[in-house]
Amino acid sequence: MAVFTPVPFDTARNLLLRLGLGELQNLEGIEGGIENTNYFATTDQGAWVLTLFERLTAEQLPFYLRLMKHLAQRGIPVPEPAADARGQLLHSVCGKPAAVVNRLAGKSVLVPEPQHCAAVGDMLARMHLAGRDFELRQPNLRGLPWWNETAPLVLPHLDEAQAALLREELAYQNHIAASSRYAALPRGPIHADLFRDNVLFDGDRLSGFFDFYFAGVDTWLFDLAVCLNDWAIDWHAGRHDPLRAAAMLDAYQAVRPLEAAERQLLPAMLRAGALRFWISRLWDWYLPREARMLKPHDPAHFERVLRERATHPAFILSESATA
Numbered sequence: 001m002a003v004f005t006p007v008p009f010d011t012a013r014n015l016l017l018r019l020g021l022g023e024l025q026n027l028e029g030i031e032g033g034i035e036n037t038n039y040f041a042t043t044d045q046g047a048w049v050l051t052l053f054e055r056l057t058a059e060q061l062p063f064y065l066r067l068m069k070h071l072a073q074r075g076i077p078v079p080e081p082a083a084d085a086r087g088q089l090l091h092s093v094c095g096k097p098a099a100v101v102n103r104l105a106g107k108s109v110l111v112p113e114p115q116h117c118a119a120v121g122d123m124l125a126r127m128h129l130a131g132r133d134f135e136l137r138q139p140n141l142r143g144l145p146w147w148n149e150t151a152p153l154v155l156p157h158l159d160e161a162q163a164a165l166l167r168e169e170l171a172y173q174n175h176i177a178a179s180s181r182y183a184a185l186p187r188g189p190i191h192a193d194l195f196r197d198n199v200l201f202d203g204d205r206l207s208g209f210f211d212f213y214f215a216g217v218d219t220w221l222f223d224l225a226v227c228l229n230d231w232a233i234d235w236h237a238g239r240h241d242p243l244r245a246a247a248m249l250d251a252y253q254a255v256r257p258l259e260a261a262e263r264q265l266l267p268a269m270l271r272a273g274a275l276r277f278w279i280s281r282l283w284d285w286y287l288p289r290e291a292r293m294l295k296p297h298d299p300a301h302f303e304r305v306l307r308e309r310a311t312h313p314a315f316i317l318s319e320s321a322t323a
């Protein structure tokens, strides 16, 4: 992670006391992640994560924080934001919107086996179903409109072949989004960034999903595609991994079977997920923000994934027992 906004110890201490979370003993900047400022905070009552939001506004944030609370109260293992005496989940630190959540146990599994993919598929489906009665609506702020407005900012940095790929895929995704089959896709609150580094395992047990700060109301299929593009590929070649993909899909479908329109549009959504993260990585790479400890992700990875998804559409369902 970056630390964009350094937080003084006493500033963090006062907030944690005000939230009734105990006396601060240790405050440590977190290196993982690139979007927000994060600190591990340990008090005499437990372990917490203090996040200062560097781009999201005080108007956008209640959706994410209230969604986490909604899911946690329905047994989905996600961090629960701490409320102050007035029930507010959103606070202010160093002039930035901020939140404090419980620190989940476990570690990320960056080289997952099929059983890890199955656990994620199962919990993702349960999370989608648990979110159906969530009362707030906010779009996926990194969805198609954002891809259309950000592509022109990164195109000047691309060579001819890359620019052609980006333009062609964007045109294809706009075409898909205008189709009646896409309109029929079931949707609700999604995580939209459920990469391996945003899931924790405590031994073999899935102990949590976190980093809901790209969540939004979008198609459940897009969320599943984002997961498959990170959990079920060869991370060097960007190529589809049938074994891990089938494990994730079978476990997801055991909780929520995909509808016909979803099965038909899965290849298109796999391309959409690759495009979304290629654009955001290009944006962070060529238009970086000032920060300490910032480690932007390599855009070339999702260019490879997109090329693979576009040239070798994996009809994954034929490899899944529940196809």
Ligand SMILES: Nc1ncnc2c1ncn2[C@@H]1O[C@H](COP(=O)(O)OP(=O)(O)OP(=O)(O)O)[C@@H](O)[C@H]1O
Pocket: 001, 002, 030, 031, 032, 033, 034, 035, 036, 037, 038, 049, 079, 101, 102, 103, 104, 105, 193, 197, 198, 210, 211, 212, 213
């Ligand atoms: N609730 C939590 N429990 C345990 N660890 C956490 C929690 N929240 C954040 N972390 C740790 O902090 C790191 C950065 O968090 P996070 O991924 O939310 O930051 P970010 O800047 O929003 O990241 P990203 O670039 O993935 O959007 C994580 O990789 C993880 O190590």
Ligand SMILES: N[C@@H](CCO)C(=O)O
Pocket: 034, 035, 193, 195, 214, 277, 280, 281, 297
């Ligand atoms: N998970 C994203 C970073 C946070 O959005 C990526 O790997 O590009």
